[in-house]
Amino acid sequence: MRLTRYFLPVLKENPSEAQIVSHRLMLRAGMIRQQAAGIYSWLPLGFRVLRRIEQIVHEEQVRAGHIPMLMPTLQPADLWRESGRYDDYGEEMLRIRDRHKRDLLYGPTNEEMITDIFRAHVGSYKDLPLTLYHIQWKFRDEIRPRFGVMRGREFLMKDGYNFDIDQDAAIHAYNRHMVSYLRTYERMGLTAIPMRAASGPIGGDNTHEFLVLAETGESEVFYDSAILDLKLGNRVVDFDSREECEAIVREWTAPYARTDETHDEALFNAVPEARRKTSRGIEVGQIFYFGTKYSDPMKAVVVNDKGERVPVHMGSHGIGVSRLLGAIIEASHDDRGIIWPEGVTPFPVGIVNLKQGDIATDGACEALYNTLRAKGLEPLYDDRDERAGAKFATMDLIGLPWRITVGPRGLASGLVELTSRRTGQSEEMTPEAAVSRLVQIYENH
Amino acid sequence: MRLTRYFLPVLKENPSEAQIVSHRLMLRAGMIRQQAAGIYSWLPLGFRVLRRIEQIVHEEQVRAGHIPMLMPTLQPADLWRESGRYDDYGEEMLRIRDRHKRDLLYGPTNEEMITDIFRAHVGSYKDLPLTLYHIQWKFRDEIRPRFGVMRGREFLMKDGYNFDIDQDAAIHAYNRHMVSYLRTYERMGLTAIPMRAASGPIGGDNTHEFLVLAETGESEVFYDSAILDLKLGNRVVDFDSREECEAIVREWTAPYARTDETHDEALFNAVPEARRKTSRGIEVGQIFYFGTKYSDPMKAVVVNDKGERVPVHMGSHGIGVSRLLGAIIEASHDDRGIIWPEGVTPFPVGIVNLKQGDIATDGACEALYNTLRAKGLEPLYDDRDERAGAKFATMDLIGLPWRITVGPRGLASGLVELTSRRTGQSEEMTPEAAVSRLVQIYENH
Structure with missing residues (x-):
């Protein structure tokens, strides 16, 4: 969505x-x-x-x-x-x-x-x-x-x-x-x-x-x-x-x-x-x-x-x-x-685009969006033209257990960030790795 | 079921x-x-x-x-x-x-x-x-x-x-x-x-x-x-x-x-x-x-x-x-x-066991039941100790679009019968063929 x-x-x-x-x-x-x-x-x-x-x-x-x-x-x-x-x-x-x-x-x-x-x-x-x-x-x-x-x-x-x-x-x-x-x-x-x-x-x-x-x-x-x-x-x-x-x-x-x-x-x-x-x-x-x-x-x-x-x-x-x-x-x-437990979360993961309108970040977000949907993991994609702080605050408020952050700096090295809502810990990885990780996490839910 | x-x-x-x-x-x-x-x-x-x-x-x-x-x-x-x-x-x-x-x-x-x-x-x-x-x-x-x-x-x-x-x-x-x-x-x-x-x-x-x-x-x-x-x-x-x-x-x-x-x-x-x-x-x-x-x-x-x-x-x-x-x-x-259309039927298929209690027919029905369930096609299995006529009448009344009939005679040649509720036409085939046919029929529903 x-x-x-x-x-x-x-x-x-x-x-x-x-x-x-x-x-x-x-x-x-x-x-x-x-x-x-x-x-x-x-x-x-x-x-x-x-x-x-x-x-x-x-x-x-x-x-x-x-x-x-x-x-x-x-x-x-x-x-x-x-x-x-x-x-x-x-x-x-x-x-x-x-x-x-x-x-x-x-x-x-x-x-x-x-x-x-x-x-x-x-x-x-x-x-x-x-x-x-x-x-x-x-x-x-x-x-x-x-x-x-x-x-x-x-x-x-x-x-x-x-x-x-x-x-x-x-x-x-x-x-x-x-x-x-x-x-x-x-x-x-x-x-x-x-x-x-x-x-x-x-x-x-x-x-x-x-x-x-x-x-x-x-x-x-x-x-x-x-x-x-x-x-x-x-x-x-x-x-x-x-x-x-x-x-x-x-x-x-x-x-x-x-x-x-x-x-x-x-x-x-x-x-x-x-x-x-x-x-x-x-x-x-x-x-x-x-x-x-x-x-x-x-x-x-x-x-x-x-x-x-x-x-x-x-x-x-x-x-x-x-x-x-x-x-x-x-x-x-x-x-x-x-902080939704994985079993009941409204969306398994959120996608935050740090630079809406940028060709590279938009493209990477769209690709992630479509891949996740194809895996049955409907993401909530924050595609608003808003600053990062507002997007993070919304994601934290609504409590999706996982967030993928996509920004120009990470993308330059082919990386996005996967963040746990519960621990607050982030990890940089390729978009493919983030998708695999999420598939694994949700396998039993 | x-x-x-x-x-x-x-x-x-x-x-x-x-x-x-x-x-x-x-x-x-x-x-x-x-x-x-x-x-x-x-x-x-x-x-x-x-x-x-x-x-x-x-x-x-x-x-x-x-x-x-x-x-x-x-x-x-x-x-x-x-x-x-x-x-x-x-x-x-x-x-x-x-x-x-x-x-x-x-x-x-x-x-x-x-x-x-x-x-x-x-x-x-x-x-x-x-x-x-x-x-x-x-x-x-x-x-x-x-x-x-x-x-x-x-x-x-x-x-x-x-x-x-x-x-x-x-x-x-x-x-x-x-x-x-x-x-x-x-x-x-x-x-x-x-x-x-x-x-x-x-x-x-x-x-x-x-x-x-x-x-x-x-x-x-x-x-x-x-x-x-x-x-x-x-x-x-x-x-x-x-x-x-x-x-x-x-x-x-x-x-x-x-x-x-x-x-x-x-x-x-x-x-x-x-x-x-x-x-x-x-x-x-x-x-x-x-x-x-x-x-x-x-x-x-x-x-x-x-x-x-x-x-x-x-x-x-x-x-x-x-x-x-x-x-x-x-x-x-x-x-x-x-006569339920495939899109809304309560169960995609019914299984009628013609000789409840017979080892061969019971076994064949159980195998079909489990295979169909594994394919996401939850069957209604009539496992009652009733005569064939009563079982057919119930299946016709509740209107499942497809019925698989399993009897000792067919099984002797390795065959079951697949019947369309709409046309009334039956066809003998192996249990595997019946399952494949049903998978194909329900692919778009």
């Missing part, structure tokens, strides 16, 4: 309404625009990151054997009357009446609707196990929306639902989700720690939240620092294997890690003092096993292998897709702006 | 509520489920097609130089009060009041919001031309939703908006959209004819609708059959060239083609009688040039090259993404079910 043809409305001033760094940087980098309290437009740069995150979530869910679909944003109130949650949900539920005076609501979550779909179409244990998920906009009418996309009202969430014949099978689904989430967050460059949580309005006993450590987190968290050393990496996981998934869950849940809601001082004090950490955390996902909480009242039953009708065991599993942009920035930025 | 692990709830019976064939087939093929009047869930098979269509729309918009972003589903009423449309829009607009008693609405279209974004961030002619688009769920509270996703209430639309310095530049944007739409529909296997249209609530003089010929279409259409011979094919188009885009628009608008709203009997009678056709059509897109209709009241002005503040010239351009599934099925089906 050529910057002169893009829509990247960066702000020079710090927006006064933003209280936390991710909100400030998303506004300054021209990623979002507030349209109403807690309701945002995703400007082109923000949209690119949102799509990357969505794509990673899809890939990891499919890898775990979960099936994508899509439920609508609006739901009939009657479904929620069946589960008993229509009255419970309170003012956070956005209630709507259509022209025929029928009650609708903007879905804050989808347990009722997915249970309705299941009971309409599935009747036998032979069709289990089944996990369906979607990535769809939700609405929660927060009394005080704040922190940009971190606590918006209209937000994008992945929510998945497992249907299993009994508790053991459902616990396997729970474990499968935990494993798939670990890899999902790792691919985004995040350390998200699974912590035992309280269940809240979804219900259920078994539940873990995934928290990213950040000063601005809404929860206080207590953990054994040993958990920070765990990495899933490229481990090949057989998601059908109960043992394999359970072993990974055991590995990640062995070190103490809890939020203030479930914190147990005695257990925490058993952790060696040097590893005992207190911090704040941003919740970026949560998994639940809640058994027959919805299948009982909504009569989602299947016939088991003995010919008996039994309610299915369910769980629900969410990832805060839009909120993740804020969380990633909270965890990865510096004074000059955002 | 293995069918035993998928969620494909096909119906044996014809659903009584469906009046038209696409609605009937989408329900029978387990693609959608109605959740409220005109509000649908997209079950896994339907979601796959929806994503394919979305992907094609994105690719062709980006090819034309248009920039993707995303606006929210809910909008503040105040924006619509500025343009004067809040009161005009009538009961089709779903009006919502939040917990703080602020008026919101579920966006039926986005002219106001995009104009608001533009005026907040763009001030100079140097930032033009600019075309922004998004693909987002919309809501229109139809008094009588019907025909499944063809006239739903919650529907997915691509809507794009161009901002240009004057009428000439905006007409180029209009032409660019027409050209990009022609290729978009062609890639979906559709013949969508641009027809001069009336403007309706968006406003504007220049407007064309794109109509797919089908008996169940809501509009009567009159056209010169010469237009059916026009194909854009793989023509390379320079979207920056006004002349090139204009020439293509002239080519497609030269033959007479109008809906009943703009039909001109005298002009129509000038078409040679053998080519004069009357039919019905389904609208799948519309483009508008409306000048300063929104930029005037909403004060979206830029400074031109003389230093004067002038309102920008705009247009808006829509593609009915979710409705297209219905339109494609209306245009491409037979007594046995759907």
Whole structure:
């Protein structure tokens, strides 16, 4: 993408309404625009990151054997009357009446609707196990929306639902989700720690939240620092294997890690003092096993292998897709702006032309631009007629992890400069070497 | 995808509520489920097609130089009060009041919001031309939703908006959209004819609708059959060239083609009688040039090259993404079910195992399954323990364009059968030859 043809409305001033760094940087980098309290437009740069995150979530869910679909944003109130949650949900539920005076609501979550779909179409244990998920906009009418996309009202969430014949099978689904989430967050460059949580309005006993450590987190968290050393990496996981998934869950849940809601001082004090950490955390996902909480009242039953009708065991599993942009920035930025991890960056690399209009530098930039595109590494090419300082400041602000700087002096020796946003270190090399290096860096993303 | 692990709830019976064939087939093929009047869930098979269509729309918009972003589903009423449309829009607009008693609405279209974004961030002619688009769920509270996703209430639309310095530049944007739409529909296997249209609530003089010929279409259409011979094919188009885009628009608008709203009997009678056709059509897109209709009241002005503040010239351009599934099925089906064009099929090919449990057929199917996946051609493998007739009926119903049948008799000579859903013709060949053939067929999709 050529910057002169893009829509990247960066702000020079710090927006006064933003209280936390991710909100400030998303506004300054021209990623979002507030349209109403807690309701945002995703400007082109923000949209690119949102799509990357969505794509990673899809890939990891499919890898775990979960099936994508899509439920609508609006739901009939009657479904929620069946589960008993229509009255419970309170003012956070956005209630709507259509022209025929029928009650609708903007879905804050989808347990009722997915249970309705299941009971309409599935009747036998032979069709289990089944996990369906979607990535769809939700609405929660927060009394005080704040922190940009971190606590918006209209937000994008992945929510998945497992249907299993009994508790053991459902616990396997729970474990499968935990494993798939670990890899999902790792691919985004995040350390998200699974912590035992309280269940809240979804219900259920078994539940873990995934928290990213950040000063601005809404929860206080207590953990054994040993958990920070765990990495899933490229481990090949057989998601059908109960043992394999359970072993990974055991590995990640062995070190103490809890939020203030479930914190147990005695257990925490058993952790060696040097590893005992207190911090704040941003919740970026949560998994639940809640058994027959919805299948009982909504009569989602299947016939088991003995010919008996039994309610299915369910769980629900969410990832805060839009909120993740804020969380990633909270965890990865510096004074000059955002530092995108390679997995989610809007463009893998930026090209800065130090002398726009010069035949040699323009030519070298165009060649790099086309070569990178041909390799599937769409660059953002700053082809504006601006001074170098302004171009560097923009690149630093929007946080592309790599920058290639092309200037007349280097070109005289056939060299360009490759700079890491994270370390700030630059290296001179030929354009071909820079392309090879980038291809290598992005091979696993 | 293995069918035993998928969620494909096909119906044996014809659903009584469906009046038209696409609605009937989408329900029978387990693609959608109605959740409220005109509000649908997209079950896994339907979601796959929806994503394919979305992907094609994105690719062709980006090819034309248009920039993707995303606006929210809910909008503040105040924006619509500025343009004067809040009161005009009538009961089709779903009006919502939040917990703080602020008026919101579920966006039926986005002219106001995009104009608001533009005026907040763009001030100079140097930032033009600019075309922004998004693909987002919309809501229109139809008094009588019907025909499944063809006239739903919650529907997915691509809507794009161009901002240009004057009428000439905006007409180029209009032409660019027409050209990009022609290729978009062609890639979906559709013949969508641009027809001069009336403007309706968006406003504007220049407007064309794109109509797919089908008996169940809501509009009567009159056209010169010469237009059916026009194909854009793989023509390379320079979207920056006004002349090139204009020439293509002239080519497609030269033959007479109008809906009943703009039909001109005298002009129509000038078409040679053998080519004069009357039919019905389904609208799948519309483009508008409306000048300063929104930029005037909403004060979206830029400074031109003389230093004067002038309102920008705009247009808006829509593609009915979710409705297209219905339109494609209306245009491409037979007594046995759907016939997906290669460009939008949920799976490129189906594998039917005629003797599940037999070591040789199972082995051959597994090998084909893995080879096709490795080639990027994800097959739907019917690995159920069902008789051949039931497997064929399911494949025909869901309409995959190609089927590979694997049975013990053929395998004895090292052969499988490749069958075209469209022609019904089968050919025996080695598994390797079948894979090569499919790779070749899908090369351009």
